[in-house]
Amino acid sequence: MADSLRDRIQKFILENYLFTSDTSALGLDDSLLGRGIVDSTGMLEIIMFIEEQIGVTVKDEEMVPENLDSVSRIVAFVESKRKVA
Amino acid sequence: MPASLVDLLLTAVARDPGKVALRRKRSTWSYGDLVRGAATAAERLRRAGLEPGDRVGLLFRNCPEYVALLYGALSARLAVVPLNVQERASVLVVQIEHGGARMVVGDPDHPEWAALKAALQPDVGALEVTAVDDDASVETFMQSVGASPGQALESPAVARDDMAILLYTSGTTGRPKGVMLSHGNLVANNVTIIDYLGLVPDDVGLTVMPFHFSYGNSVLHTHLGAGATLLLEDNLAYPLIVMQRLQNERVTGFSGVPSTFAILMSRARIDEFDLGAMRYLTQAGGAMTRAAIQRMRELVPSARFFVMYGQTEATARLTYLPPERLDEKLGSIGKPLDGIEIEVRDLDGRVLPPGQTGELCARGPNIMLGYWRDEEATRAAVVDGWLRTGDLAHTDEDGFLYIDGRVVEMIKVGSFRVSPLEVEEVLATLPGIAEMAVASMPDELLGQAVKAVLVLRDGATLDEREVKAHCRVRLAAYKVPKVVEFARELPRTSSGKIQRFKLS
Numbered sequence: 001m002a003d004s005l006r007d008r009i010q011k012f013i014l015e016n017y018l019f020t021s022d023t024s025a026l027g028l029d030d031s032l033l034g035r036g037i038v039d040s041t042g043m044l045e046i047i048m049f050i051e052e053q054i055g056v057t058v059k060d061e062e063m064v065p066e067n068l069d070s071v072s073r074i075v076a077f078v079e080s081k082r083k084v085a
Numbered sequence: 086m087p088a089s090l091v092d093l094l095l096t097a098v099a100r101d102p103g104k105v106a107l108r109r110k111r112s113t114w115s116y117g118d119l120v121r122g123a124a125t126a127a128e129r130l131r132r133a134g135l136e137p138g139d140r141v142g143l144l145f146r147n148c149p150e151y152v153a154l155l156y157g158a159l160s161a162r163l164a165v166v167p168l169n170v171q172e173r174a175s176v177l178v179v180q181i182e183h184g185g186a187r188m189v190v191g192d193p194d195h196p197e198w199a200a201l202k203a204a205l206q207p208d209v210g211a212l213e214v215t216a217v218d219d220d221a222s223v224e225t226f227m228q229s230v231g232a233s234p235g236q237a238l239e240s241p242a243v244a245r246d247d248m249a250i251l252l253y254t255s256g257t258t259g260r261p262k263g264v265m266l267s268h269g270n271l272v273a274n275n276v277t278i279i280d281y282l283g284l285v286p287d288d289v290g291l292t293v294m295p296f297h298f299s300y301g302n303s304v305l306h307t308h309l310g311a312g313a314t315l316l317l318e319d320n321l322a323y324p325l326i327v328m329q330r331l332q333n334e335r336v337t338g339f340s341g342v343p344s345t346f347a348i349l350m351s352r353a354r355i356d357e358f359d360l361g362a363m364r365y366l367t368q369a370g371g372a373m374t375r376a377a378i379q380r381m382r383e384l385v386p387s388a389r390f391f392v393m394y395g396q397t398e399a400t401a402r403l404t405y406l407p408p409e410r411l412d413e414k415l416g417s418i419g420k421p422l423d424g425i426e427i428e429v430r431d432l433d434g435r436v437l438p439p440g441q442t443g444e445l446c447a448r449g450p451n452i453m454l455g456y457w458r459d460e461e462a463t464r465a466a467v468v469d470g471w472l473r474t475g476d477l478a479h480t481d482e483d484g485f486l487y488i489d490g491r492v493v494e495m496i497k498v499g500s501f502r503v504s505p506l507e508v509e510e511v512l513a514t515l516p517g518i519a520e521m522a523v524a525s526m527p528d529e530l531l532g533q534a535v536k537a538v539l540v541l542r543d544g545a546t547l548d549e550r551e552v553k554a555h556c557r558v559r560l561a562a563y564k565v566p567k568v569v570e571f572a573r574e575l576p577r578t579s580s581g582k583i584q585r586f587k588l589s
Contacts, residue, residue: 001392006184017557017562018552018554018557019550019551019553019554019557020554022508033319033320033322034137034194034196035196035544036114036170036171036197036562038562039171039320039322039562040320040321040322040344040348040403041344041348041499041530041531042562043322043323044348044352044530047352060325060352060353060354062324063323063352064323064325065322065323067510068323
C-alpha cells in the first residue's frame with residue numbers, strides 16, 4: 001500500500017518535473033523546493049495531483065513543508081489523512 | 086541626489102543602526118549588521134584582486150548574505166551580476182563569461198552551484214558563502230567571507246553613468262542580453278518609488294520575488310533606501326507561511342505579480358488573517374484582471390493598491406496608477422513617474438494622439454546604459470535617449486496609459502520574460518527535428534506558458550517527455566515547454582516567416 005502510493009507520487013514528480021522514469025533522479029527525502037525540482041506553481045500542481053488522483057483533500061493550512069517537501073513527507077501526510085478518514 | 090545606493094544605505098544606518106533591515110526565518114540583520122557585513126564583503130572582494138569596474142556574479146536565494154555582498158561590491162566600485170536562482174548552470178556560465186565576471190560568489194547549498202563552479206574558466210574565482218538561518222548569521226557571514234571586520238563601509242566615488250548592476254534578461258549560447266544599470270539609474274528610480282509609495286522607516290515589507298528579477302531588486306533597494314524593514318521569502322510554494330508572516334510581523338507592504346495574488350486568493354484564505362497593518366500592495370509584471378484587483382482590494386481594505394508598469398531596461402519602474410484613480414481608470418498602468426517622459430509612437434517614430442495604439446517609448450534618468458557588449462541591440466532599443474519598450478500602448482484623453490500588447494515576440498510566464506528564440510536554440514540541439522517554433526499559450530495561473538511545435542525529420546521519433554527532459558537540463562523550469570505538439574508543417578507567411586501567433 002505504502003509502496004504503491006510512494007511509487008505513484010515519485011512517478012508523478014519524475015515524469016512532470018524531471019521528465020524521466022529513472023527513480024535514481026529523485027531521492028525519497030530530497031527537498032522538492034531546495035533542489036529546485038518544483039516552484040510555487042509546481043507545488044500547486046502536486047496538490048492537485050494529491051486531491052484529484054489520490055483522492056485526499058489538502059486543506060490550505062496543510063500546505064506546509066512538513067507535509068509536502070519530499071516524496072516521503074507526502075506519503076506520510078497522505079497516509080495520516082487516510083487514517084483519520 | 087545621492088551618488089549610489091550605498092549612500093542611501095549609509096543614511097539609513099546613521100539614522101538608526103539598531104533598526105531591523107532584513108529578516109529571513111530566524112536570521113535578523115539590523116542596519117548596523119548589514120553595513121558591517123557589506124564592509125567585510127568589500128574588503129574581501131578587494132583582497133581577491135578585484136578592481137573598480139570589474140564584475141562579480143552572485144548566486145543566492147533571497148537572503149541577507151546576498152544583500153551584504155551586493156552593497157559591499159558596490160562600495161568597492163564593482164558591478165554586480167545577480168544570477169537567476171532558477172536557471173541551470175549551463176546558462177549561468179554563459180552569462181558569467183559574457184559578462185566577463187572575474188569572480189562568482191554563491192551558496193554551496195544551491196542545487197546548481199557545484200556544476201557552475203566546475204564549469205567556470207580557471208581565471209574566474211569562486212567563493213562559497215553559506216546562507217545561514219540563525220541568530221548569529223552576521224558573524225557567521227563575516228567568518229565565511231574570511232575578511233576582518235571593523236572597517237567602515239565606504240561611500241564609493243562613482244560617476245552617475247558607472248555601471249552598478251548587470252542584469253541578464255535572457256542568456257543563451259546565441260545572444261545573452263545583459264542590461265547595464267548605472268548607479269544613477271538605480272538611485273533615480275529608487276528615490277522616485279520611495280516617494281510615491283510613501284515608504285518610511287516604520288514600514289515593514291515582505292518580498293517573495295527573487296532579487297535577480299528587476300522588480301525584486303527594486304523592492305529590496307527601495308525598502309533599504311527608506312530605512313524600512315524587509316522580510317525575505319523565496320517563493321509562494323507554501324502560501325500559509327507567507328500569510329502568517331504578513332499577519333504576525335505586522336507587514337505594511339507587499340508586492341507581487343499577478344500570479345502571486347492569484348495564488349494567495351486561491352489557496353491562502355486571506356480573509357481569515359488580520360492584515361490590518363497593511364498600508365500598500367503593489368502589482369507589476371504584467372496585466373492583472375480587473376476582477377482580481379477588485380477582489381484583492383476587498384480582501385485587504387486597509388491597503389492602497391498600486392498598479393505599476395516598467396521594465397528591466399528602465400531599472401524597474403516607468404509608470405504607476407495613483408490608487409485614488411484606480412476605480413476611475415481601472416485597466417490603466419497610470420502615468421509616468423516624476424522625471425520620466427513617455428510617448429506613444431508609430432512605426433516611423435511619430436508621436437500618436439490619444440486613443441491610437443503605438444509603441445510605448447520612455448526617456449528619463451532610469452533608462453539603462455545599454456546592453457552589455459551588444460551595441461547593435463543597444464542601438465535598436467535606445468534611440469536618442471528614448472527606450473523603445475516593445476510594448477504597444479495608447480493613452481486616453483487624460484494622459485493615462487493602457488497596454489495593448491507586445492511589438493516583439495516574447496512570452497511572459499508569470500512575470501518572467503522568455504524569448505522563443507532561447508527555447509528554440511535548445512530544441513535545435515535535439516536530433517531528429519526538421520524545424521520547430523516556440524510560441525505562447527494561455528495559462529490560467531501564469532497568464533502565459535511556453536508551447537513548442539515540432540516537425541520531425543522523416544523516420545525520426547521523439548516523444549513529448551524526451552523533448553521536455555532535453556529542455557529541463559538546459560533551461561530554467563519556467564522556460565520548459567508546457568505543451569509539445571508535433572506537426573507536419575509550420576504555418577508561414579507568403580515570405581516564409583513562421584506565424585507564431587497561429588501556434589498559440
